[in-house]
Amino acid sequence: MNEHSKKPLLxxxxxxxxxxxxKDMGRFIHQPQRRIFLQHSLTxxxxxxxxGCTVVDENSIENALMAISRFNDKVQALLFDxxxxxxxxxxxxxxxPFPFNAFYGKNNIPEIEEEDFRLEVTGMVADKRSWTLxxxxxxxxxxxxxxxxxxxxxxxxxxxxxxxxxxxxxxxxADLTAKYVGFKCADEYYTSIxxxxxxHPQTILTLTYNGEMxxxxxxxxxxxxxxxxxxxxxxxxxxxxxxxNVNPGGYWEDQGYNWxxxx
Amino acid sequence: MLSLKKxxxxxxxxxxxxxxxxxxxxxxxxxxxxxxxxxSGWRIYDASPFLGFVIPKELTxxxxxxxxxxxxxxxxxxLAINGIAYLLCNLLTGRLFKKFFPLSPxxxxxxxxxxxxxxxxxxxxxxxxxxxxxxxLFIIASLVILVLSGLVLWKSVQFPLLREMLGGYEGARRxxxxxxxxxxxxxxxxxxxxxxxxxxxxxxIRGR
Numbered sequence: 001m002n003e004h005s006k007k008p009l010l011x012x013x014x015x016x017x018x019x020x021x022x023k024d025m026g027r028f029i030h031q032p033q034r035r036i037f038l039q040h041s042l043t044x045x046x047x048x049x050x051x052g053c054t055v056v057d058e059n060s061i062e063n064a065l066m067a068i069s070r071f072n073d074k075v076q077a078l079l080f081d082x083x084x085x086x087x088x089x090x091x092x093x094x095x096x097p098f099p100f101n102a103f104y105g106k107n108n109i110p111e112i113e114e115e116d117f118r119l120e121v122t123g124m125v126a127d128k129r130s131w132t133l134x135x136x137x138x139x140x141x142x143x144x145x146x147x148x149x150x151x152x153x154x155x156x157x158x159x160x161x162x163x164x165x166x167x168x169x170x171x172x173x174a175d176l177t178a179k180y181v182g183f184k185c186a187d188e189y190y191t192s193i194x195x196x197x198x199x200h201p202q203t204i205l206t207l208t209y210n211g212e213m214x215x216x217x218x219x220x221x222x223x224x225x226x227x228x229x230x231x232x233x234x235x236x237x238x239x240x241x242x243x244x245n246v247n248p249g250g251y252w253e254d255q256g257y258n259w260x261x262x263x
Numbered sequence: 264m265l266s267l268k269k270x271x272x273x274x275x276x277x278x279x280x281x282x283x284x285x286x287x288x289x290x291x292x293x294x295x296x297x298x299x300x301x302x303s304g305w306r307i308y309d310a311s312p313f314l315g316f317v318i319p320k321e322l323t324x325x326x327x328x329x330x331x332x333x334x335x336x337x338x339x340x341x342l343a344i345n346g347i348a349y350l351l352c353n354l355l356t357g358r359l360f361k362k363f364f365p366l367s368p369x370x371x372x373x374x375x376x377x378x379x380x381x382x383x384x385x386x387x388x389x390x391x392x393x394x395x396x397x398x399x400l401f402i403i404a405s406l407v408i409l410v411l412s413g414l415v416l417w418k419s420v421q422f423p424l425l426r427e428m429l430g431g432y433e434g435a436r437r438x439x440x441x442x443x444x445x446x447x448x449x450x451x452x453x454x455x456x457x458x459x460x461x462x463x464x465x466x467x468i469r470g471r
Contacts, residue, residue: 079418086419087423
């Protein structure tokens with residue numbers, strides 16, 4: 001191909017292209033049915049704009065997103081392998097200092113007296129009596145160093161000890177076929193978890209941090225620690241728990257954070 | 264005067280469908296998913312900005328962290344399902360190897376030189392230039408990395424192999440961020456290439 005024939009080839013290609021486009025557009029504009037359809041869709045579009053609040057308003061988007069979040073709960077329950085363990089770490093990798101995190105400042109950490117404390121147990125359990133700290137400490141204890149992942153993205157490694165929660169659930173004669181375990185906390189916080197996570201071997205009814213009695217900022221006297229769940233699913237200052245088939249929701253979950261919240 | 268042969272060549276190459284409907288559909292769905300994910304992802308990053316800067320809230324999607332997470336975990340389905348369908352269609356139709364390979368560094372350099380002279384797409388529209396191949400493979404790889412690292416961030420306990428390959432949870436967090444940055448860098452380059460070769464935009468809308 002020489003230099004002279006190159007140019008006309010290109011412009012000819014452009015002409016062909018333009019002709020093609022005109023033909024395509026023509027199909028849209030010259031057919032009467034098409035025109036009517038076009039007008040209708042424009043009117044519909046105009047209506048949607050005018051009455052925007054009812055056609056695609058904020059509420060329906062929010063509802064759709066909430067529905068997908070609930071769908072995601074189900075997918076996560078399916079993906080959850082009850083035997084898959086979260087990684088554990090050596091003592092040297094513990095985050096110093098371990099961050100304090102709550103929906104309130106450090107000045108508002110609840111002060112709880114050890115002698116007054118009772119863990120209230122209700123719902124689908126055989127033995128509904130309350131537990132003192134002394135009784136809880138007398139149960140077999142485990143200890144583990146795991147990573148806490150916050151929904152904000154950051155993570156920190158800490159060492160928590162206490163009773164394997166599955167041991168405790170069996171001890172109180174909980175109906176292990178129930179769907180949920182709910183928690184109420186002294187700081188007005190509340191949350192709930194699925195039964196498979198409650199029975200996971202690394203889910204611990206926590207009494208200690210780094211070998212010491214759980215300090216106030218990390219949830220004295222009782223916390224539920226789950227390395228398979230995000231931070232907000234790990235309640236602190238627990239004073240009541242119940243086994244149920246009705247989803248009890250949670251403080252953050254009811255505001256739009258994903259309920260399953262697991263990893 | 265053009266020979267009949269040349270006219271036939273021009274006609275063939277300007278009116279045959281180059282980008283099939285499935286490809287165009289998936290391209291635009293992908294664009295939508297990526298925009299939603301990037302904008303909501305910026306808001307999520309802002310909740311714990313580990314690189315020391317925050318992204319202006321006005322540029323983000325979701326209003327607050329919970330809203331951004333809802334957008335993110337909704338749009339991820341669109342990206343993942345559409346992306347898997349795209350890769351499958353490309354593999355099954357043989358388009359992937361026909362369009363993207365072979366990819367030689369020399370060709371890329373030649374095409375960059377041509378691009379500097381303002382020529383971004385080939386006269387033969389059924390072929391990608393080496394520069395197009397590189398750019399599109401780059402964005403495909405970035406999106407695959409985003410999905411895989413996202414999977415680790417979402418379900419770090421359930422995917423131990425993937426997690427360890429990406430340097431643990433914190434490693435995956437950084438991989439996810441920088442893969443996003445790669446997509447964000449690609450975006451204006453892609454738009455510029457399209458702006459300089461409007462024919463490419465036409466191909467992605469009407470297929471020809």
